[in-house]
Amino acid sequence: MSEKILEVKHLNTFFTSGKGKNKLTVKAVHDVSFDIYEGEVFGLVGESGCGKTTTGRTIIKLYDPTNGEIFYRGRRIGGGIQTQIDNIKAKKKEIKVKIKEANGNKELIQQLKEEKREYISEQKELIKDIKSDNAFTGETVEIMRDIQMIFQDPIASLNPRMTVREIIAEGLIIQGGFSDKEIDERVFDILETVGLLPEHAFRYPHEFSGGQRQRIGIARALIVNPKLLIADEPISALDVSIQAQVINLLKKLKEKLNLTILFIAHDLSVVKYFSNRVCVMYYGKVVEMADSDLLFKHPLHPYTKSLFSAIPRPDPRFEKERVRISYNPASHQYSEENKPEFIEIEKGHFVLASPKEIEQYREEMAKADKKIASEQKKKPAAKKPAATKKKVS
Amino acid sequence: MAENKERILHVDNLQVSFRTQQGILKAVRGVTFDLYKGETLAIVGESGSGKSVTSRAIMGILAGNSIHAGGSIYYYNSGLKHMRSAKVETEEELGEDVIDLMKIDEENFHKLRGTKISMIFQDPMSSLNPIMKVGKQIAEALYLKLGLTKSEAKVRALELMKEVGIPEAKKRFNQYPFQFSGGMRQRIVIAIALANNAEILICDEPTTALDVTIQAQIMELINRIKEERDLSVIFITHDLGVVANMADRVEVMYAGQIVEYGTTDEIFYQPKHPYTWALLSAMPDLESKEVLYAIPGTPPDMHFPPVGDAFAARNEYALQIDFEEQPPYFKISDTHYAATWLLHPDAPKVKMPTVLKNRIARNVKRVKEHGEEI
Numbered sequence: 001m002s003e004k005i006l007e008v009k010h011l012n013t014f015f016t017s018g019k020g021k022n023k024l025t026v027k028a029v030h031d032v033s034f035d036i037y038e039g040e041v042f043g044l045v046g047e048s049g050c051g052k053t054t055t056g057r058t059i060i061k062l063y064d065p066t067n068g069e070i071f072y073r074g075r076r077i078g079g080g081i082q083t084q085i086d087n088i089k090a091k092k093k094e095i096k097v098k099i100k101e102a103n104g105n106k107e108l109i110q111q112l113k114e115e116k117r118e119y120i121s122e123q124k125e126l127i128k129d130i131k132s133d134n135a136f137t138g139e140t141v142e143i144m145r146d147i148q149m150i151f152q153d154p155i156a157s158l159n160p161r162m163t164v165r166e167i168i169a170e171g172l173i174i175q176g177g178f179s180d181k182e183i184d185e186r187v188f189d190i191l192e193t194v195g196l197l198p199e200h201a202f203r204y205p206h207e208f209s210g211g212q213r214q215r216i217g218i219a220r221a222l223i224v225n226p227k228l229l230i231a232d233e234p235i236s237a238l239d240v241s242i243q244a245q246v247i248n249l250l251k252k253l254k255e256k257l258n259l260t261i262l263f264i265a266h267d268l269s270v271v272k273y274f275s276n277r278v279c280v281m282y283y284g285k286v287v288e289m290a291d292s293d294l295l296f297k298h299p300l301h302p303y304t305k306s307l308f309s310a311i312p313r314p315d316p317r318f319e320k321e322r323v324r325i326s327y328n329p330a331s332h333q334y335s336e337e338n339k340p341e342f343i344e345i346e347k348g349h350f351v352l353a354s355p356k357e358i359e360q361y362r363e364e365m366a367k368a369d370k371k372i373a374s375e376q377k378k379k380p381a382a383k384k385p386a387a388t389k390k391k392v393s
Numbered sequence: 394m395a396e397n398k399e400r401i402l403h404v405d406n407l408q409v410s411f412r413t414q415q416g417i418l419k420a421v422r423g424v425t426f427d428l429y430k431g432e433t434l435a436i437v438g439e440s441g442s443g444k445s446v447t448s449r450a451i452m453g454i455l456a457g458n459s460i461h462a463g464g465s466i467y468y469y470n471s472g473l474k475h476m477r478s479a480k481v482e483t484e485e486e487l488g489e490d491v492i493d494l495m496k497i498d499e500e501n502f503h504k505l506r507g508t509k510i511s512m513i514f515q516d517p518m519s520s521l522n523p524i525m526k527v528g529k530q531i532a533e534a535l536y537l538k539l540g541l542t543k544s545e546a547k548v549r550a551l552e553l554m555k556e557v558g559i560p561e562a563k564k565r566f567n568q569y570p571f572q573f574s575g576g577m578r579q580r581i582v583i584a585i586a587l588a589n590n591a592e593i594l595i596c597d598e599p600t601t602a603l604d605v606t607i608q609a610q611i612m613e614l615i616n617r618i619k620e621e622r623d624l625s626v627i628f629i630t631h632d633l634g635v636v637a638n639m640a641d642r643v644e645v646m647y648a649g650q651i652v653e654y655g656t657t658d659e660i661f662y663q664p665k666h667p668y669t670w671a672l673l674s675a676m677p678d679l680e681s682k683e684v685l686y687a688i689p690g691t692p693p694d695m696h697f698p699p700v701g702d703a704f705a706a707r708n709e710y711a712l713q714i715d716f717e718e719q720p721p722y723f724k725i726s727d728t729h730y731a732a733t734w735l736l737h738p739d740a741p742k743v744k745m746p747t748v749l750k751n752r753i754a755r756n757v758k759r760v761k762e763h764g765e766e767i
Contacts, residue, residue, distance in 0.1 A: 244675035244687040266604040273677035310609040312634025317639035
């Protein structure tokens with residue numbers, strides 16, 4: 001398998017509002033871990049509000065992670081400091097208790113205080129480290145150039161008062177060291193790569209259709225030669241026919257520029273078509289992750305199943321009979337003894353499940369395999385009549 | 394199907410244009426269709442194909458710069474004549490209680506809107522008033538139109554909220570739209586649309602802003618309510634998966650005209666127009682692996698609608714005549730018509746794209762395995 005390009009380890013992104021009694025914490029991303037390998041398309045699926053966009057935005061440093069770490073090619077590019085803060089708090093409490101128990105033994109108290117000081121400075125060192133990685137200076141800037149993002153709404157994400165050239169060239173100007181002529185050349189080049197014309201460079205975003213605007217967004221992301229592209233629902237706001245254009249374009253660019261893509265979407269048929277591996281999220285947690293063929297062959301987690309059952313297909317007879325499975329998080333009946341864990345159930349297929357459920361899932365998988373095998377056996381026999389039927393219809 | 398159903402709406406050669414800075418934009422160029430009682434009619438097309446303009450014309454909410462360039466929308470058995478203080482001329486040749494929605498004035502239209510024809514819009518947030526409690530927004534429709542007292546209206550509004558599947562209706566009654574999720578907001582909009590027992594429900598991309606699971610729920614809700622109330626639904630969308638689920642009949646619109654119409658089975662299993670082929674093959678399904686078919690180019694500029702078949706410029710199957718003369722509707726079956734020269738007896742025999750053909754064959758095969766006929 002190829003090299004890991006991005007590693008996300010126990011990522012947490014929380015948003016807080018209010019203070020004191022009214023403090024409200026939204027756990028948008030809660031303990032999410034995944035790796036993205038070089039050259040693959042990694043699909044991130046889930047309903048709106050499940051934290052998939054937040055994950056993408058945290059990776060590209062639009063939000064600061066609360067906890068956990070993000071590595072790009074083995075180098076940490078972002079991390080949260082909540083663990084360290086919690087550690088310090090816990091240590092302080094622990095020492096306080098110990099001092100009370102010391103009953104005025106001055107030597108012991110001195111020793112404990114020394115221990116506390118040492119521990120805190122140790123943790124503060126770690127925090128400093130993380131913060132310097134988080135900061136947008138020095139080496140990090142160079143690295144972050146390799147990660148670019150395409151946004152969902154092609155209307156809102158382009159500045160209406162800038163020409164297309166200005167929008168696309170902004171990345172280069174910030175990077176610095178290019179003459180106007182070079183910038184022009186590269187802008188025209190990239191416009192052609194994404195299927196627009198050089199003369200489009202001097203127009204404003206409102207003069208373009210939705211599909212063309214999304215192409216401008218893609219051009220803006222590609223101008224700095226990124227290695228990893230985060231595509232945040234790039235096609236949800238587009239018409240069906242234009243969706244196909246953008247998907248084909250992304251596919252072509254991926255081959256041509258050797259890109260790795262983190263593809264965030266809620267349309268499962270598109271994700272299935274486009275991605276190599278798929279990760280399903282539900283309320284800030286990853287519930288299932290697998291190769292896309294594998295996932296569609298054996299969806300195991302009830303939430304994945306309910307997502308699959310909701311895909312509308314262009315087949316009226318199928319649609320009229322479709323039974324939607326609804327997901328109820330309470331159905332798991334997790335308890336202290338029956339805790340869910342993220343387990344590899346078959347090669348490359350991870351699922352969040354308790355030990356009890358794992359057994360149940362294994363059975364389901366065996367059943368599904370049997371069914372597929374028996375269907376494949378049947379196929380050669382059924383082929384001939386099917387061919388004649390085609391003519392009739 | 395068409396004979397034994399009661400016709401409720403007849404759109405006859407409707408033409409709507411808009412005055413813009415660049416000149417006259419011809420958004421709808423001669424659309425003719427019928428709507429029967431209790432059916433769901435889906436109108437499919439890209440943005441800018443005129444599907445929303447058609448529906449807004451029926452609802453009488455076209456923008457101020459619109460021009461009624463021709464055609465009529467006949468509404469049967471409106472009962473408007475019997476309403477108080479209505480002065481409407483009925484079309485003599487069409488029968489007793491038939492009115493032309495393009496001709497009646499705003500005051501009369503006011504009596505139809507909401508009570509006879511209702512509409513659900515794409516974005517549930519912008520169609521609700523953000524500073525008004527949702528319960529009041531539903532109740533308002535009731536006491537303004539039906540003349541109920543406020544307490545009666547509240548009781549009825551709570552019933553409606555339960556009907557559209559909002560849990561804890563009593564608590565929710567006093568909340569504001571921002572406290573609702575996208576799917577719940579859309580349910581509120583549906584409740585308002587249904588408050589006055591409208592006969593026709595126009596849904597303008599009601600599920601486009603929602604994600605798949607919520608979309609499926611809203612589709613189920615609309616289907617259920619349609620059955621219960623015997624509504625006629627006009628469903629506008631560009632998502633063919635949604636169409637397959639909802640529609641009894643489908644119309645495919647392109648550049649302000651209907652290019653193909655038929656029953657859902659006919660459109661999905663025997664499409665004839667190259668544009669329908671393109672739309673169907675542009676959508677990946679769970680089995681597709683090949684490069685997706687993308688329709689090349691963009692829709693034509695409707696300030697200068699093309700001569701001949703509007704789709705010809707983007708159509709790889711286009712014939713010479715497509716650029717010269719507009720194709721008439723060719724009959725494929727009693728319910729299925731398509732406007733393409735490819736169906737002319739003299740036209741070369743063209744096959745639909747292999748990708749699509751294989752997919753349809755797959756679907757048809759599965760249906761037949763279930764022992765059904767198409």
